[in-house]
Amino acid sequence: MSAFIGKYADELIETAKYIATPGKGILAADESTGTIGKRLASINVENVETNRRDLRQLLFTSPSALTFLSGVILFEETLYQSTAEGKPFVELLQENGVIPGIKVDKGTIELASTNGETTTQGFDSLGSRCAQYYKAGARFAKWRAVLKIGATEPSELAIQQNAQGLARYAIICQENGLVPIVEPEILTDGGHDIKKCAAVTETVLAAVYKALNDHKVLLEGTLLKPNMVTPGSDSPKVDAEVIAEYTVAALRRTVPPAVPGIVFLSGGQSEEEATVNLNAMNKLEVVKPWTLSFSFGRALQQSTLKTWGGKPENVEMAQAAFLVRCKANSEATLGKYGGAGAGNDLASESLYEKGYKY
Numbered sequence: 001m002s003a004f005i006g007k008y009a010d011e012l013i014e015t016a017k018y019i020a021t022p023g024k025g026i027l028a029a030d031e032s033t034g035t036i037g038k039r040l041a042s043i044n045v046e047n048v049e050t051n052r053r054d055l056r057q058l059l060f061t062s063p064s065a066l067t068f069l070s071g072v073i074l075f076e077e078t079l080y081q082s083t084a085e086g087k088p089f090v091e092l093l094q095e096n097g098v099i100p101g102i103k104v105d106k107g108t109i110e111l112a113s114t115n116g117e118t119t120t121q122g123f124d125s126l127g128s129r130c131a132q133y134y135k136a137g138a139r140f141a142k143w144r145a146v147l148k149i150g151a152t153e154p155s156e157l158a159i160q161q162n163a164q165g166l167a168r169y170a171i172i173c174q175e176n177g178l179v180p181i182v183e184p185e186i187l188t189d190g191g192h193d194i195k196k197c198a199a200v201t202e203t204v205l206a207a208v209y210k211a212l213n214d215h216k217v218l219l220e221g222t223l224l225k226p227n228m229v230t231p232g233s234d235s236p237k238v239d240a241e242v243i244a245e246y247t248v249a250a251l252r253r254t255v256p257p258a259v260p261g262i263v264f265l266s267g268g269q270s271e272e273e274a275t276v277n278l279n280a281m282n283k284l285e286v287v288k289p290w291t292l293s294f295s296f297g298r299a300l301q302q303s304t305l306k307t308w309g310g311k312p313e314n315v316e317m318a319q320a321a322f323l324v325r326c327k328a329n330s331e332a333t334l335g336k337y338g339g340a341g342a343g344n345d346l347a348s349e350s351l352y353e354k355g356y357k358y
Helices: 009-019 033-041 049-060 089-095 126-135 156-175 194-214 240-254 271-283 298-308 312-333
Strands: 025-029 069-074 099-103 108-110 118-120 140-147 179-186 261-264 291-296
Touching: 009 069, 009 099, 009 140, 009 179, 009 261, 025 049, 025 298, 025 312, 033 049, 049 089, 049 298, 049 312, 069 140, 089 099, 118 140, 118 156, 126 156, 140 156, 156 179, 156 194, 179 194, 194 240, 240 271, 271 291, 271 298, 271 312, 291 298, 291 312, 298 312
Parallel strands: 025 069, 025 291, 069 099, 099 140, 140 179, 261 291
Antiparallel strands: 108 118
16 A cells, blocks of 8 residues: 655654653543543542643643653643643643643444444544644544454444544544544453453454555554453453463554554553553563553553542642652553552552443
């Protein structure tokens, strides 16, 4: 195939390469208003604009933590928000060497004639929205496709619809200057074993990269955000080394080396589990032509959120907790995590939610 080379090609390649810098990763702070409302409710904090801003401000102003991040995914509201002192969040991130990104999908809808499988919506005015987000300072985007494993799932229909949707989104982003993060998430729900997850992951990724090629997406100006290959939520757990072997094998078989970075979602793993599994992957002594990093939401924020509790007097402690997780995951991208972040009980708390929605 001959990739689409538009006016933003060089910038897209540079941005994707920077985000994939070894030792850095992405904070996913793109929870919708409804989802962040659930998080705030868990600490008895009202879901109003000022409280949502205060949480994001706590994260974005955390001393030293941003040195371990290369990007932050924002929700539309947050892209245009400022600190309590009036400094735009976009400027704050840029000044700290962190690239602002934006969630552009509009959630999932059910595919008729399937057993609860979904496709992702958000194509209406996507091009013009991407252009507006670029003007506002965003330089990458995220679109989440969701698939599930069952007796007959994922169906070929669901695989193809989601692969085509991700490819269409990706090329629209690139036409408007945004690096697309391609996210085909396979949910952990179910009693399947790790071999089944590996087989489905390979099938889905193969379809996704076929679609990206068909749409002439410039792979050097993209990032992949996949699930880790794990047993289902109702199956016995396996060691991090086993997860690492199956995950890296699936990626080596399907993801072209033109892609600069793979940034994993945490998929309901505890903070510590996600870090340990990422570390095990980077310790594997096999050829890995892409950076293996993180794009964590819950697995970077959970202990921070609980420590904060919505109280101004707890901000400093909460920021210290956030720094611990950022540093731990930075070390994991290099295969050098030694377990320094494991001391906090909150870090070992499962974050699994069945049928998770943003």
